Amino acid sequence: GAGVSQSPSNKVTEKGKDVELRCDPISGHTALYWYRQSLGQGLEFLIYFQGNSAPDKSGLPSDRFSAERTGGSVSTLTIQRTQQEDSAVYLCASSLGSTNTEAFFGQGTRLTVV
Amino acid sequence: AQSVTQPDIHITVSEGASLELRCNYSYGATPYLFWYVQSPGQGLQLLLKYFSGDTLVQGIKGFEAEFKRSQSSFNLRKPSVHWSDAAEYFCAVGGNSGRRALTFGSGTRLQVQP
Numbered sequence: 414g415a416g417v418s419q420s421p422s423n424k425v426t427e428k429g430k431d432v433e434l435r436c437d438p439i440s441g442h443t444a445l446y447w448y449r450q451s452l453g454q455g456l457e458f459l460i461y462f463q464g465n466s467a468p469d470k471s472g473l474p475s476d477r478f479s480a481e482r483t484g485g486s487v488s489t490l491t492i493q494r495t496q497q498e499d500s501a502v503y504l505c506a507s508s509l510g511s512t513n514t515e516a517f518f519g520q521g522t523r524l525t526v527v
Numbered sequence: 528a529q530s531v532t533q534p535d536i537h538i539t540v541s542e543g544a545s546l547e548l549r550c551n552y553s554y555g556a557t558p559y560l561f562w563y564v565q566s567p568g569q570g571l572q573l574l575l576k577y578f579s580g581d582t583l584v585q586g587i588k589g590f591e592a593e594f595k596r597s598q599s600s601f602n603l604r605k606p607s608v609h610w611s612d613a614a615e616y617f618c619a620v621g622g623n624s625g626r627r628a629l630t631f632g633s634g635t636r637l638q639v640q641p
Contacts, residue, residue: 506571
């Protein structure tokens with residue numbers, strides 16, 4: 414597609430359930446980022462994939478969070494045993510290279526844990 | 528560690544007035560600096576970026592920003608604000624050393640009065 418696509422756009426889940434959020438980056442973009450934006454807050458870095466390098470997972474808030482990127486393209490962010498504090502908008506971005514190139518953002522997935 | 532501070536959480540200006548949004552960064556090497564805008568219900572869009580060279584950079588929608596290394600600042604300016612500029616503005620820093628993902632500030636929400 415023309416831009417970064419995220420699905421679902423909205424997700425309501427019960428506390429304790431697992432959720433999967435999907436990101437389709439722009440074709441040819443080697444870098445992919447996940448960020449979390451809580452209400453009224455800035456963007457919190459979660460994880461960064463660059464080509465075939467080991468991902469930078471330093472932003473993941475707990476071991477309940479994990480992400481993978483298959484075939485250097487689609488990425489899935491998984492949150493296990495969701496908690497209410499996980500409620501936020503999860504944003505995915507991709508770029509041609511590392512952080513010296515523009516990152517293009519998707520519309521985000523709004524996750525609500527009830 | 529890299530970090531970004533946007534000291535103004537919320538700014539209100541009158542339409543036609545000038546605007547300056549502040550951004551201070553902390554980075555151990557030459558930073559790559561970005562300003563993004565997030566309109567209500569929209570994804571993040573890049574306004575402008577600084578990598579090297581001229582410290583005054585021009586962006587889209589009539590915005591500009593000036594990199595001042597001595598002050599570790601990258602303030603965003605616009606000479607005459609339009610009602611459509613009402614949005615959330617995020618400053619970000621990246622680079623080739625340390626953590627490779629973009630680090631964002633907490634954002635400044637701009638309101639424009641008629």
